[in-house]
Amino acid sequence: MKSSTTATSLTLSLIVIASLVAGCNSTYEMKVDAINNPKTVAESDSYVIVPSDPDTDTTDLRYQETVEWIKTALSGKGMYEAVDPMEADMMIEVDFGMKAPRQEAKIIDRPSSVGLGTGGLNRGVGLSGGSRITEISTYETKVVTQTVVEKYLELTAKENMIGQAGDAPPQQIWNVRVVNDDKGDNLREYMPILIASATDYIGEDTVTSMDIELKSDDEVVKFVKRGIINAPPPEIAAPESTPAK
DSSP states (O other), X not given: OHHHHHHHHHHHHHHHHHHHHHHHTOEXXXXXEEEEOTTTGGGOOEEEEEESSTTOOTTOHHHHHHHHHHHHXXXXXXXXXXXXXXXXXXXXXXXXXXXXXXXXXXXXXEEEEEXXXXXXXXXXXXXXXXXXEEEEEEEEEEEEEEEEEEEEEEEEEEEOOTTOOOSOOOOEEEEEEEEEEESOOOHHHHHHHHHHHHHTTTTOOOSSOEEEEEETTOHHHHHHHHOTTTOOOOOOOOOOEEEOO
């Protein structure tokens, strides 16, 4: 009896540990949409970062932390912050945030088991009172309503017009927007994932919106979190992506 209790406790412990490990390595689904101006993107390496909303408090610690992560991502594309803002090739406007929760209908397939009694060759065979009990796994489609929260990041690079006179609007060089829609509402948790998702598409043209998945321990996420000073940019493989449906 003691041996059985010990084995049960060990099994439960392993299940708990596996759950904790899985929780620490969450998968995030992102949509990325990027566009560029091929005539100017190749000539633009140095930048100055500004908030897209002029009323943004740039002394806010959360804003400063996000900007540092963005600078790290930009360094992975060979871009660098200009010492003199007036000499920068481009001005990068930063916009990020989280919208109010909303209800969204979603179609899901849920597995279910159907018992077939004794006999048969279906999988899921067990023993009960000496008889073979069989069941098969099926899927049922359901429409469920979920609460989702949109988290987003948008980087827009424009011709640097700081200190220049004239009314002509600055020419856009490139733009990348990343959006996540799930139940998570901790923006600080999602920011390095949003930025990491944008990294390989900065200055690029995706032609259409792309669906990508990142895990919290992916190299590109670790790179963004480390910062420019702490480590040089590694060789980072682009995350797997598919055109958004």
